[in-house]
Every structure is written in structure tokens, then in C-alpha cells.
Amino acid sequence: MRQPRRTRAQELLATDDSLLDVVDHVLNKGVVLTGEVILGVAGVDLIYLRLSALLCAVDALERTSSR
Amino acid sequence: MTSLYVYAVLAQRPRKQIAGVGVARERLRVGRYGCLFAVVGAVRAVPTVSPRAVRAHDAVVRRVMVSADAVLPVRFGTVFHGRAALARSLAERESALCEALRLVEAREQMTLRVYGDAADVTPGEREIAGAPAHPVGGAGTRYLARRALANHVPALTRLRPFLGALVVAERAERHGKPPLLASAYHLIPRGASDEYRAALARAEPALAPLRVRVSGPWPAYAFTPGPAA
Numbered sequence: 001m002r003q004p005r006r007t008r009a010q011e012l013l014a015t016d017d018s019l020l021d022v023v024d025h026v027l028n029k030g031v032v033l034t035g036e037v038i039l040g041v042a043g044v045d046l047i048y049l050r051l052s053a054l055l056c057a058v059d060a061l062e063r064t065s066s067r
Numbered sequence: 068m069t070s071l072y073v074y075a076v077l078a079q080r081p082r083k084q085i086a087g088v089g090v091a092r093e094r095l096r097v098g099r100y101g102c103l104f105a106v107v108g109a110v111r112a113v114p115t116v117s118p119r120a121v122r123a124h125d126a127v128v129r130r131v132m133v134s135a136d137a138v139l140p141v142r143f144g145t146v147f148h149g150r151a152a153l154a155r156s157l158a159e160r161e162s163a164l165c166e167a168l169r170l171v172e173a174r175e176q177m178t179l180r181v182y183g184d185a186a187d188v189t190p191g192e193r194e195i196a197g198a199p200a201h202p203v204g205g206a207g208t209r210y211l212a213r214r215a216l217a218n219h220v221p222a223l224t225r226l227r228p229f230l231g232a233l234v235v236a237e238r239a240e241r242h243g244k245p246p247l248l249a250s251a252y253h254l255i256p257r258g259a260s261d262e263y264r265a266a267l268a269r270a271e272p273a274l275a276p277l278r279v280r281v282s283g284p285w286p287a288y289a290f291t292p293g294p295a296a
């Protein structure tokens with residue numbers, strides 16, 4: 001049976017994106033304004049080192065489960 | 068003392084009030100700052116990073132997108148001590164923000180993760196990137212060739228014929244940490260994500276041995292102006 005087409009709002013709000021992707025977008029992207037930003041530079045670097053390793057791990061897991 | 072936590076910068080006031088609450092379960096407000104608008108929440112303390120907080124931030128930006136056409140997400144954790152400080156910061160970047168708002172209007176972002184071995188970048192693709200396998204010329208030419216290669220994402224060359232006019236703008240980052248080779252961010256018309264995924268599925272055979280994982284639609288996180296000089 002054909003799936004009903006999602007509305008634009010449903011596409012945006014019913015997200016199943018992984019936490020890793022959310023972290024990458026929300027912490028690593030977006031407008032940088034000259035306010036007080038709570039993350040120190042060292043903290044951000046640490047998060048991204050781990051993020052990169054985790055994204056690699058996700059790929060490995062997906063390949064294992066698809067075999 | 069309360070501070071203003073900023074979620075998004077808009078070109079126009081949203082068509083309706085933003086539903087729900089923010090990262091500190093605070094009520095959301097829209098304020099006008101010169102010719103720009105900002106979605107803010109009054110918070111007593113600066114929120115700390117946690118899975119719940121980053122998801123809450125993203126959820127607010129998504130709800131804003133439902134009722135506004137031109138939305139620039141603001142990076143997590145941006146807090147101002149008072150309305151005047153936020154107004155000053157927005158005024159300093161007004162020109163760049165307005166230009167970015169025009170770019171993202173009525174558009175949304177798709178994100179691709181490109182996986183494979185570093186060897187999957189062929190010499191031919193190096194040349195397409197403007198970086199021959201054995202660069203010749205002076206130091207400047209070699210620098211430009213290295214820089215072109217550093218920003219080049221091999222799978223994108225093979226994807227473009229399939230994605231065609233769907234992609235309005237593209238940002239790419241090479242990670243160089245196999246198997247994660249790169250991330251690419253595509254700005255597409257709002258509502259075109261199903262079409263984009265279908266085009267990507269058709270492209271998969273042409274990408275082998277590289278693999279791509281797609282997510283989205285996202286607010287246009289990767290299409291915001293860079294940090295102020």
C-alpha cells in the first residue's frame with residue numbers, strides 16, 4: 001500500500017536523526033554570535049574527536065548488521 | 068539575573084507563536100532587533116551540554132522553521148546578558164546575516180556522511196578537484212592545489228549528475244579519518260527531501276566503493292555565515 005505523503009511540518013518535526021548528527025549540527029554549526037558561549041575551545045575539540053570516532057563506529061555497525 | 072538564550076535569527080516575524088518550551092523549559096519569545104528578528108528564551112543559568120539539551124535546541128529551531136521561511140539556527144549555548152547586548156551583536160553582523168537569510172529562505176538542509184577507504188579517491192578525481200596527482204608549478208600553485216584537494220569530497224563529483232537542480236548550494240568538509248572521509252551539506256527546496264533521497268538511491272551504484280549515509284531535512288545549520296573576523 002502506498003504511504004501517505006508527509007506534510008512539510010511532519011518532515012521537519014518527526015526527526016529520527018541520530019544524537020551524533022544532532023550534536024554535530026547543533027554544536028559545530030550555526031550562527032556564531034559574540035555572546036557568552038558556554039563551551040570552551042578545549043571542550044569543543046574533545047567533543048569532536050569523540051564525535052568523529054563515533055561516526056566511524058556507526059558505519060562499522062551498520063555494515064555488520066547488513067551482512 | 069536572567070539572560071537571553073538565542074535559538075535562531077529570522078528575516079521576518081513568524082506567522083504564529085512558537086509552540087513549546089526551550090532548553091531550560093522556558094517560554095519562547097520573538098524579538099525585533101533592527102531589521103532582524105531573534106527567537107529567544109529567558110534563562111536563569113547557562114544550560115550545560117547534554118543529549119536532552121542539544122535535542123531541545125534543535126527541536127526549537129525546527130518548530131521555528133514550520134512558521135517562518137528564512138531561518139538561521141544559532142549555535143548551541145549562545146547567551147546574552149540583556150537585550151541591548153544581543154541587539155549590538157546582531158547589528159555588527161547584520162549584512163552577513165541578511166545575505167545568509169536570503170540564501171536559506173524556503174530551503175532546508177540534507178547532510179551526507181561519506182564513508183570509504185582513503186584509496187577510494189582516484190587520481191582522476193584529484194584532477195577534477197584541480198589538484199593533479201603530481202602538482203607542478205611554483206609554491207603558490209602547489210598551495211592552491213593542496214587546498215583544493217583538502218576541500219574536495221570525491222563522492223560529490225559522482226553524485227552531481229543525479230542530484231542536479233535539487234541542490235541549491237553545497238558545503239563540504241573532508242575528515243580524512245577513514246572510514247569517515249567527509250561530510251557534505253546540501254541546501255535544497257523545502258519539501259524536496261523525499262525527492263533528494265530517491266535521487267541519492269539511484270546514485271548509489273555509481274558511488275561504489277564509497278558509501279553515503281543521509282540525514283535530514285535539517286534547518287540550514289551549515290549555511291550560516293562564518294565567525295566574525
